[in-house]
Each structure stands twice: as structure tokens, then as C-alpha cells.
Amino acid sequence: ITIFLCDRYPEAGLAPAIDGPGRPKFLQLLVYFSSSVQNAFQMFYYPDRFADTPDHEHGSQARACRRLREVWQVVDEGIGSNEWMLGDKFSAADVYLFMLTTWLIPEQGHPEVQDFPNVFRIAKKVQKRKSIQHVYGTIYP
DSSP states (O other): OHHHHHHHOGGGOOSOOTTSTTHHHHHHHHHHIIIIIHHHHHHHHOGGGTOSSGGGHHHHHHHHHHHHHHHHHHHHHHHTTOSBTTBSSOOHHHHHHHHHHTTOOGGGTOOOGGGSHHHHHHHHHHHTSHHHHHHHOOOOO
8 A cells, every 4th residue: 555655646755766766675665564574563463373272372472572573673774874764765664664663562572662773763753744743643752
């Protein structure tokens, strides 16, 4: 849906042009978020889908928490010193990153967003945007 909306409304400037040099990285990020980061959250919230028996669901959730740390570390390292996910230009990938960080619940064993300084830095910047404030308010001090 994110790709469709960005392509449908290119004037919003939330994605590189289809033939633009940043497009492959943009698509890579969105696919990684949906197939790896979201999958780790699914393992936690739907352990019955990943465990053979109800007795093994806790183990699935424990593995999901470790997996969350692994996938967020990959994202954090990929950001490096970039200002935004795609370098110096804000995009829908930054909004997607922010949304996914709001799913982290350390009280349930998830890592804290602060464990990933580059992710946290971008999430804090995204949350300052008026549209994000309208939807989420302030989450990160």
C-alpha cells in the first residue's frame, strides 16, 4: 500500500521516482520492514502460528524478542550516519520506520528503541512532523 500511494501521488515527494537512483534502496527498505521486521512482531503476537503446540508458544515469543533485536540491529547499521533512511531526503520509509518503532514494548521483552541509536534518532525526527503529531502525539522525549 505504501508503494502504491507513493506512486499514485508522486507530488507528495515521499518516494524516489520509479526510475530514480534511490528507488532500489527505497523498495529494499519497505520489503525488509514488511517481511522481516513485521514478521518478528508476528512471531511475538501470534505465537500459535509459529509453535507446534501451545506449550511451545512461550519459546516462540522468546525467539521473536531475540529476532526483533536482530532485525532492528540490521536497520540501525544500515542507517549509519544518514540523516534519513534514504540519505538526506525524508521519505515514506522514515514514516514506516517510525510506525514500527511504536510497536516495541520493552515491558513485554522487546528491545527498546533507544538500543538502536540511529533508528531512535530518525524516529524522534519523524515524530516532530505535524502529520505524525496529529496521529501519534509525542512518544519519544
